Amino acid sequence: MAWHWESTVYAIIAFGIxxxxxxxxxxxxxxxxxxxxxxxxLEQMNTxxxxxxQAEQSMEEQKAALEQARKEAYAIIEQARVTSTKQAEEIVQSAKSEAARLKEDALKDIDSEKNKAIAALRNEVGGISVKIASKIIEKQVDEKSQEQIIDQYLKEVGSK
Structure with missing residues (x-):
């Protein structure tokens, strides 16, 4: 086998072309x-x-919004609790003042009725005293019969 340099040149030229x-x-x-x-x-990787x-940012925003909603809910619950406590205290205070007013009215009524009873009793005692005096004047009795008359009228007053 012989080596031909022309074939090599042709092969190199053919390879180049x-x-x-x-x-x-x-x-x-x-x-x-x-x-x-x-x-x-590359574009898809960047996208x-x-x-x-963006998903991470949205998730953080949602977490923040959820936390804010929780805080607002707790604030609303606490405000409702404070309001209900305040209303309960107001109701109790109102009931106490109403009870005090009713008690005061009842005491005034009792005092008024007591004064009426005392006045009526004074009138009655005055009337009895007048009757006793007139009986004493009529009879001109001794001390023993005077005591009997007084006892009799006191029994009459006691039975009324």
């Missing part, structure tokens, strides 16, 4: 498609990262 044709018509479009694919993958960050 083939490489140039492939580079011009095949590698260019192939590399362009691969570059587009690489750009698409996914942005979406992930």
């Amino acid at each position: 083939l490489y140039w044709l492939l580079n011009k018509y095949a590698f260019g479009p192939l590399f362009a498609v691969m570059e587009k694919r690489r750009q698409l993958v 996914a990262e942005t979406s992930r960050k």
